[in-house]
Amino acid sequence: MTTPSSPQTSKDAADSIESAASRAVHVEAVPLRHYGRWISAAVLMVLFVMFLHTLVSHIDRNGVHNDQRFQWSTVGKYLFDPSVIHGALVTLELTGAAMAIGVLFGIVLATMRLSTNRQLRYVSWLYLWFFRGTPVYVQLIFWSNLAWLYPTLSLGVPFGPSFWQISTNEYVTNLFLVALVGLALNEAAYMAEIVRAGIIAVDAGQLEAAQALGMRRVQSLRRIVLPQAMRVIVPPTGNETISMLKTTSLVGAALGGGGELYRSIQNIYNVNYLVPPLLITGCCWYLAMTSVLSVGQFYVERYYGRGVGTSAPPTLLQTLRKSFGRSPHVEAAPVGRP
Amino acid sequence: MTAELMVHADGVEKRFGHLHVLKGIDMSVARGEVACLLGPSGSGKSTFLRCINHLEKVSAGRLTVDGELVGYEERKGKLYELSDRKICAKRAEIGMVFQRFNLFPHMTALENVMIGPRTVLRRDRAVTETQALALLDRVGLAEKASSYPSQLSGGQQQRVAIARALCMEPKLLLFDEPTSALDPELVGEVLAVMQSLAEDGMTMVVVTHEIGFAREVADTAYFMDGGVVLESGDPKVVLNQPTHPRLRDFLSKVL
Numbered sequence: 001m002t003t004p005s006s007p008q009t010s011k012d013a014a015d016s017i018e019s020a021a022s023r024a025v026h027v028e029a030v031p032l033r034h035y036g037r038w039i040s041a042a043v044l045m046v047l048f049v050m051f052l053h054t055l056v057s058h059i060d061r062n063g064v065h066n067d068q069r070f071q072w073s074t075v076g077k078y079l080f081d082p083s084v085i086h087g088a089l090v091t092l093e094l095t096g097a098a099m100a101i102g103v104l105f106g107i108v109l110a111t112m113r114l115s116t117n118r119q120l121r122y123v124s125w126l127y128l129w130f131f132r133g134t135p136v137y138v139q140l141i142f143w144s145n146l147a148w149l150y151p152t153l154s155l156g157v158p159f160g161p162s163f164w165q166i167s168t169n170e171y172v173t174n175l176f177l178v179a180l181v182g183l184a185l186n187e188a189a190y191m192a193e194i195v196r197a198g199i200i201a202v203d204a205g206q207l208e209a210a211q212a213l214g215m216r217r218v219q220s221l222r223r224i225v226l227p228q229a230m231r232v233i234v235p236p237t238g239n240e241t242i243s244m245l246k247t248t249s250l251v252g253a254a255l256g257g258g259g260e261l262y263r264s265i266q267n268i269y270n271v272n273y274l275v276p277p278l279l280i281t282g283c284c285w286y287l288a289m290t291s292v293l294s295v296g297q298f299y300v301e302r303y304y305g306r307g308v309g310t311s312a313p314p315t316l317l318q319t320l321r322k323s324f325g326r327s328p329h330v331e332a333a334p335v336g337r338p
Numbered sequence: 339m340t341a342e343l344m345v346h347a348d349g350v351e352k353r354f355g356h357l358h359v360l361k362g363i364d365m366s367v368a369r370g371e372v373a374c375l376l377g378p379s380g381s382g383k384s385t386f387l388r389c390i391n392h393l394e395k396v397s398a399g400r401l402t403v404d405g406e407l408v409g410y411e412e413r414k415g416k417l418y419e420l421s422d423r424k425i426c427a428k429r430a431e432i433g434m435v436f437q438r439f440n441l442f443p444h445m446t447a448l449e450n451v452m453i454g455p456r457t458v459l460r461r462d463r464a465v466t467e468t469q470a471l472a473l474l475d476r477v478g479l480a481e482k483a484s485s486y487p488s489q490l491s492g493g494q495q496q497r498v499a500i501a502r503a504l505c506m507e508p509k510l511l512l513f514d515e516p517t518s519a520l521d522p523e524l525v526g527e528v529l530a531v532m533q534s535l536a537e538d539g540m541t542m543v544v545v546t547h548e549i550g551f552a553r554e555v556a557d558t559a560y561f562m563d564g565g566v567v568l569e570s571g572d573p574k575v576v577l578n579q580p581t582h583p584r585l586r587d588f589l590s591k592v593l
Contacts (some may be wrong), residue, residue, distance in 0.1 A: 213395065214458040216422065223453065
């Protein structure tokens, strides 16, 4: 379909672009001066230096002179304290387990919500209505008081004899278990909506193609729809995981124990009253853990993004280089002066 | 009489609420026959095609594939709705190729072709892979086996979609405007594959706007408008000497 004139015209076009670029290089002009920006840069600089100074300066506190304001030595001293490390591990375990249960149960709830079976849709809706509609803090306390409402749980004939039963009291004293149940069941309600959003974002033609091959509903959901929905599901799930990591800090307050990170920090400052340095110690751990989770999220997204672009997705390093390095657009721009 | 017929429609109707899309379609497609459905947009061609593998439920009339009712079972003169399992088993015997290809974007071409036999028919991996590679070779895409759909042209994607349908070893192939989403210069490669299938004796029902293909390859052409078949028969007769004014008008605009 190439006409004889088309290579000629494209060459002309290239020539004219080239000459325009070379002309731009030779324009002699005084660049616009942004005086306002110089002033704001100076002000910001002064404020930043003032802040840096507070980080290392000493203050007069209750008559005790030369006390370093942030007490970095205290921050460092407790950073690798065994009880703090143990707390961080419990926080990680709780986050991982609660998210795993939350995601799996969320997928079940989302599938129920999209089912052709009306009863399943209603049950799922009711669950979401309750667990999204009440504070997770209250739910945690509620679970710890389960034995008050149901001292025993049993399997048997409804309103008749029971074959198997457990005493709830034995379980609610295990605060890790109570926290896990409370956080996971709450999370499932949020994950259900995230999964549902992912499923309805997949083109309807995909389900049709799967059906035309003779796949059952569950098969097409698992093999065709969910893998594609994951592209939509993963970013908000990363959000939820980071949010969960921080929500575990409620457990200590709600249940009066549980051994997670913030509770370990609290236990220390309740004795020595060095609250701000210990909070910084805790924040260091929370930041370190959320940073690692973000990197994990990058690779999960990369996995589920396969087949989206025409080339292989970039690695983490390539992405960082792209966002922090000089963009090719800037490099290609004319320098302005010869 | 219906034993040698692959598709038999007798007064098939379809309503979507108040919308009467199909108003009594009669059609007989014999084993090994290629039937082309032509007609303007909204005439009900695609809806009828989707009824054949029960992607749409028939509202009235009788529709059989290979002598068996679509979507129902007849016992002692009474109709019983089929279970999902049975509907899926019947769909597995009918291949379908879509206008927008509908390849699975998260799978390579080879995985797309293999997924049906592997999950639905529970075939052995090695056997399926050999078969799938042979089919990709047949549609001229042996070297694209490990490419993702996004790395393929429209024509290549549609040929993978045909290989995907063929890998289920269907007794009937349905094509829903297979070339309508393609660049004009890519249409030929897809039609060539379809023509070779027809020559091999595959039973095909093709909804298309390609009059030339219908004339050359089809055994029967059906012209549909407003949910009814206005004219049908040998495509060389129907398309060269149309009797119905609506068909004459349609052909003058398409050609």
